[in-house]
Amino acid sequence: MAKHDQHTLTTASIEGTEPPSVLVEMHRLGETKYISATENFLDNYYVALQGSRHTIASYFCPYERFADGKELPGIVWNGSVFRTPEEYQALYEDRMPYTHYEVQSFDCHILNPTAMPPEKLKGGSGDPDKDIEKRMSIVAMVSGTVRLNEPKTGPLKQFSETFVLVPNPEKTANGPKSGVKGWIVQNMNFRFVV
Template sequence: MEDQEHVTLIKVSTNASQYFVDSYFAALNGRQNTIASFYMPPASMPGGSLPSISFNGTQIPTAAEMQTMFEQQIPQPHYEVQCYDCHVVNPNYISEGTQARPAKTGKNMTILVAVSGYVKYGNPKEAQPRAFSESFLLVPNPAAAAGQQRMKNVKEWLIQTQTFRIVV
């Protein structure tokens, strides 16, 4: 990999991760009706389906069910992200049904984002903070690859795999 391409991957993955963390946790904290929009469209694969969502050891079958869980079953969450890190997992990922974008854009990769912090459920003045750890595998959004993000405010990166765990 050329040095400039490596620098581009780092820059794009860092910017994408920061934007994702800021917008996803803002949605969890107050715009739960937008949660499903952060996930890739449903897809089947041998042995399971995508997106793959694990919430504290429980498999959530779909992004819509994840959103419903936050809207109807979980008391108002108050997430405070303490830190996050990102790593390029695959620099040459091509979403199904799309063409590869030029490597110099850095938009053909999958990104692993690890997040940790504290969450309170319910009244933030009364609830005890609980430490959490969460990891996401982000993939390029085919709609963004097709140039639709400007028209519809489409997210460039979507969750393919998510694992959330309250830390004991």
């Protein structure tokens, strides 16, 4: 897997005050939980794009349309918008030539430490300041190359991709050894770099 760009999670506190308990929990977890989750997701996702294209839709949250008109997941591939994970999967199954992805680097951060409400976490404590590692969302920025058409001699293109990963509610409901993906894509934006 690619080299992770090192960074640290920092918080600012006013002298004499305690940081919010959510931030304390994030520090307790350290970076390893979300870095490991992101790296595991990326390893599996890019392998699926190359050779397990029939599984691509399972890497995304199910299509949902809200009362305000917002739709999830948000999927943009090189300027083309796909409404559902199945439409995006069809792009790879029906029209995409051979691809081989090489991730050169990625960076990730906790986007929202409490993206999933505590009451939706099956088997969780119900405490808004607990179970952060199972409730947070992660933003991941990826850069690399993709070889098209031929494994060794096909054209090589650089790409940049951004993901918002959220915990998979099915995983929390089915337990850690269920075989269900732990993290799924809520938003994705892929772009070839000129």
